[in-house]
Amino acid sequence: MAKYKTKGLDCWGRAKELRMKYYQDYMEAHKRGALRWEGGAWTFDAVPQALEGEVHGLTEEPYGASVGANPQLQVKYQEAAEGKWGCARDLCAYMRNYWGSIILNEFAFGGEWPKADFIFQNHICCSHAKWLQVADELEGGDIPFFCFDVGAGAFDKIGERQINYVVEQLYDGIEFLERVTGRKVSDEKLIQNVYNTYDSACYWAKTCELNQAIPAPLDEKTMFSLYVLGTLEKSHKDIAHFYKNELYPEVKDRVANKIAAVGGEQCRMLGDTQPPWGFLSIFRYLEKYGVVSIASLYTFSLIGWWKIDKTGKLVPYPTLEEQGVTIKDRDHALRLLAEGELKGKLMWAPFYGAKYKNDLVTQIAKQWKCDAAIIHLNRGCEGTAQHQMEMKIALQKMKLPVMTFEGNMADEREFDEARTKRLMALFLTETLGLKKVAD
Amino acid sequence: MIVAGIDVGGKNVHVVITKNSTILAKVGGPTGINKAKAAEQLYEEALKQAGLKRGDVTRVVATGSSGSRVTFADGVIPDAAADARGVIQLIPSARTVIDVGAEEGRAIKISPEGKVLDFAINEKCAAGTGTFVDTMARALEVSVEEMAKLSLQSTRSIPMNAQCAVFGESEVVSLIHQKTPRPDIARAVHDAIAGRIGSVARIVGLEKDVVMIGGVANNAGFVESLKRDIGMEVKVPSDPDFAGALGAAVAAAAGVLAEKVEAKVVEKEKIEEGKA
Numbered sequence: 051m052a053k054y055k056t057k058g059l060d061c062w063g064r065a066k067e068l069r070m071k072y073y074q075d076y077m078e079a080h081k082r083g084a085l086r087w088e089g090g091a092w093t094f095d096a097v098p099q100a101l102e103g104e105v106h107g108l109t110e111e112p113y114g115a116s117v118g119a120n121p122q123l124q125v126k127y128q129e130a131a132e133g134k135w136g137c138a139r140d141l142c143a144y145m146r147n148y149w150g151s152i153i154l155n156e157f158a159f160g161g162e163w164p165k166a167d168f169i170f171q172n173h174i175c176c177s178h179a180k181w182l183q184v185a186d187e188l189e190g191g192d193i194p195f196f197c198f199d200v201g202a203g204a205f206d207k208i209g210e211r212q213i214n215y216v217v218e219q220l221y222d223g224i225e226f227l228e229r230v231t232g233r234k235v236s237d238e239k240l241i242q243n244v245y246n247t248y249d250s251a252c253y254w255a256k257t258c259e260l261n262q263a264i265p266a267p268l269d270e271k272t273m274f275s276l277y278v279l280g281t282l283e284k285s286h287k288d289i290a291h292f293y294k295n296e297l298y299p300e301v302k303d304r305v306a307n308k309i310a311a312v313g314g315e316q317c318r319m320l321g322d323t324q325p326p327w328g329f330l331s332i333f334r335y336l337e338k339y340g341v342v343s344i345a346s347l348y349t350f351s352l353i354g355w356w357k358i359d360k361t362g363k364l365v366p367y368p369t370l371e372e373q374g375v376t377i378k379d380r381d382h383a384l385r386l387l388a389e390g391e392l393k394g395k396l397m398w399a400p401f402y403g404a405k406y407k408n409d410l411v412t413q414i415a416k417q418w419k420c421d422a423a424i425i426h427l428n429r430g431c432e433g434t435a436q437h438q439m440e441m442k443i444a445l446q447k448m449k450l451p452v453m454t455f456e457g458n459m460a461d462e463r464e465f466d467e468a469r470t471k472r473l474m475a476l477f478l479t480e481t482l483g484l485k486k487v488a489d
Numbered sequence: 490m491i492v493a494g495i496d497v498g499g500k501n502v503h504v505v506i507t508k509n510s511t512i513l514a515k516v517g518g519p520t521g522i523n524k525a526k527a528a529e530q531l532y533e534e535a536l537k538q539a540g541l542k543r544g545d546v547t548r549v550v551a552t553g554s555s556g557s558r559v560t561f562a563d564g565v566i567p568d569a570a571a572d573a574r575g576v577i578q579l580i581p582s583a584r585t586v587i588d589v590g591a592e593e594g595r596a597i598k599i600s601p602e603g604k605v606l607d608f609a610i611n612e613k614c615a616a617g618t619g620t621f622v623d624t625m626a627r628a629l630e631v632s633v634e635e636m637a638k639l640s641l642q643s644t645r646s647i648p649m650n651a652q653c654a655v656f657g658e659s660e661v662v663s664l665i666h667q668k669t670p671r672p673d674i675a676r677a678v679h680d681a682i683a684g685r686i687g688s689v690a691r692i693v694g695l696e697k698d699v700v701m702i703g704g705v706a707n708n709a710g711f712v713e714s715l716k717r718d719i720g721m722e723v724k725v726p727s728d729p730d731f732a733g734a735l736g737a738a739v740a741a742a743a744g745v746l747a748e749k750v751e752a753k754v755v756e757k758e759k760i761e762e763g764k765a
Contacts (some may be wrong), residue, residue, distance in 0.1 A: 068584070142611070194628075439692070446607075451606075451607070452607075453608075454609070470729070472554075472567050472568070473567070473608075473610070475567050476567035476568075476569050476570055476605060476608065477605075479566075479567070480567070480570045480571065480573070480604060480605035481604075481605050481608075482605075483608060
């Protein structure tokens with residue numbers, strides 16, 4: 051008999067529905083006279099989505115991950131990218147999936163590749179700096195392109211100067227959007243989008259915070275399917291509503307009623323970076339040993355906004371409602387948006403040094419009461435994989451057993467499922483001394 | 490209690506049968522294409538050597554990269570777990586185990602009880618494995634045994650790339666064309682792999698006694714290179730390639746089975762045999 055009671059999430063179906071609607075809307079946008087844009091998942095979608103009329107975006111990384119979840123499809127797309135460009139296999143795996151999809155004129159969700167009307171991109175890493183420039187060339191080289199830089203510094207270095215740096219570029223972006231689309235950016239929509247963005251980002255963090263409970267109400271495999279909505283369009287009212295009014299209250303209720311993600315929870319695991327998407331079964335394998343992956347800097351703060359309180363603890367970034375802030379105008383909205391993204395998204399900090407990652411990850415391990423860590427040495431994303439071995443040492447210094455395995459988030463040719471499970475079995479049974487709780 | 494340990498590696502299968510910790514039989518042979526069949530044949534050979542029948546053996550535990558292919562085993566344990574148990578029985582003072590086999594090089598930090606505390610593996614790369622040595626020996630047109638002896642004759646160090654087996658081989662060919670003495674090339678190859686394995690070992694932290702096992706531990710030239718690289722003494726037990734199988738036998742005696750052989754593996758074997 052399981053140690054804790056468990057059940058699936060009631061809002062699971064709604065999350066799936068929102069995700070599919072997003073891709074469906076993008077595909078059908080032109081039929082309805084709507085505009086289509088491409089950009090990164092970390093792009094400030096609140097801005098292009100404030101254009102008058104109907105607008106739909108396609109964010110790159112979740113698309114690359116969706117392809118990555120299908121091993122046959124990913125190899126097909128990657129080989130197309132490699133064949134066309136001779137592009138190196140050590141480039142971002144999401145990016146290669148994306149390019150291959152365009153080259154084959156095939157959209158992973160059905161039909162031909164849906165060409166965008168404009169690109170609204172930001173530079174969060176070296177791949178993002180060129181990803182959509184190449185995509186545009188593959189699509190004919192005639193898509194209006196705007197790109198802005200967000201490399202303003204880690205969360206603890208953000209002041210007026212850094213916020214101004216991004217806001218001034220966003221003003222340029224608005225000018226670009228209005229010029230290339232012939233539509234106006236609506237201040238009313240922009241303001242609402244920023245409220246929605248805050249709700250999505252802050253309530254996801256609040257939901258993750260609830261996972262400090264024993265038993266954990268959520269497992270990381272499930273969390274992957276939940277945070278993705280924020281990478282698609284966190285400024286959307288339905289997505290903000292989902293995080294604030296559906297997911298968060300339900301998870302809170304699970305904590306109050308001790309409803310576990312994994313009934314046999316006996317070991318709380320810390321993870322890192324994107325998983326190998328085509329092989330999420332490794333998380334189910336862990337569960338056979340009562341191991342539940344409950345936390346990672348990546349899962350918590352890819353879309354979640356956080357702050358470090360006076361005692362050094364990670365706490366959810368306050369919503370605008372909690373801050374008692376009412377957005378006055380366009381400038382105020384843009385400043386709040388930039389402030390939240392720059393100060394709250396801790397995921398950006400490791401780009402500025404290993405110490406940030408070590409400090410944040412060890413703090414997560416403490417606060418979420420992790421017993422061990424399994425680190426995916428992700429060859430598919432150099433950005434999130436940086437400092438991983440430094441992080442291993444930092445975790446081991448706090449006496450946390452750590453296992454690493456090599457793989458790739460979206461290139462199955464670089465992941466060996468059988469070997470990874472062998473390593474996991476070794477780590478779980480020998481290093482952690484766990485026994486199977488289920489077959 | 491009579492038990493058996495079977496280590497099915499990328500290149501060779503090793504079988505050890507013990508009775509109350511005393512070794513009754515040791516048999517090794519090539520894995521070949523049909524790993525299950527090779528394991529079965531060698532197990533039969535080991536039983537014959539020990540004068541036993543299958544029914545005399547209380548428990549069989551398999552290990553190695555293809556341990557799960559041993560369909561008649563009672564259980565399978567991970568290779569590093571078998572290594573740790575085997576080594577602690579052979580050399581109780583061991584705290585760091587370096588196992589270099591045909592397809593993988595790994596370092597394991599173990600407790601005095603033989604528990605795996607940490608491990609690191611040279612993944613997805615031939616350059617830190619026994620296969621690399623085989624390839625380089627072929628390029629030098631000598632056997633692996635001869636290459637080991639040659640490298641011990643060398644008195645100078647030539648830096649060589651071991652980041653990639655393909656580039657490594659072309660570098661050996663270049664050295665041959667430059668008329669570099671063979672002993673120096675042989676040592677360069679060993680130094681290069683030792684550098685790679687040494688890096689893997691440093692990930693878990695080197696602690697005395699360092700014990701090397703696996704097929705490559707039979708190569709005295711490589712062991713010398715490893716000693717130079719890590720700056721520590723390296724102990725090698727007799728028959729170091731049997732350490733994993735011995736560890737599996739130790740696990741069998743202790744009733745540690747870890748994983749049962751899954752039905753789908755049995756099915757896969759039938760398909761390969763043309764029975765399904």
